[in-house]
Amino acid sequence: MKRERNTNQKEMIKAEVQLHQGHLTGDQIYALVKEKMPGIGRATVFRNLKDLTEKGEIGYIPTVDGAGFFDYRKHNHYHFKCTKCNRLFDTNVPYNDSLDKVDSRFKIQNHVTLFYGICPECEKMKNN
Ligand SMILES: [Zn+2]
Ligand SMILES: [Zn+2]
Helix, strand or coil: CHHHHHHHHHHHHHHHHHHHCCEEEHHHHHHHHHHHCCCCCHHHHHHHHHHHHHCCCCEEECCCCCCCEEECCCCCCCEEEECCCCCEEECCCCCCHHHHHCCCCCCCCCCCCEEEECCHHHHHHHHC
16 A cells, blocks of 8 residues: 555656656645645655656756756756746757767766856846
């Protein structure tokens, strides 16, 4: 019984990440999941997110200036973080596979690049 409940929680959390098709922090996901499963604890949500990330079922983008973001897209791609609204966006910058081969001492699996700046919406607001 317990196993089934845990699986359902995990599936629900994963579904929530995929449903939004964006980039959400753990606390944002927790707030969304809590609406559907009021009894669920924050630690449970974070534990499941960590588990899903480790299994490669969802992506995770760490940031240096705050909470990391979970991503429904698993393939390697670069992100942009708006310093005004703190949202994370996918960029059109192509992922550079060749960088992973530059230092042959390491078996590099992937790399993370995060761009910072002002998103179009915040830029528009600034001009109004
Ligand atoms: Zn913004
Ligand atoms: Zn992304």
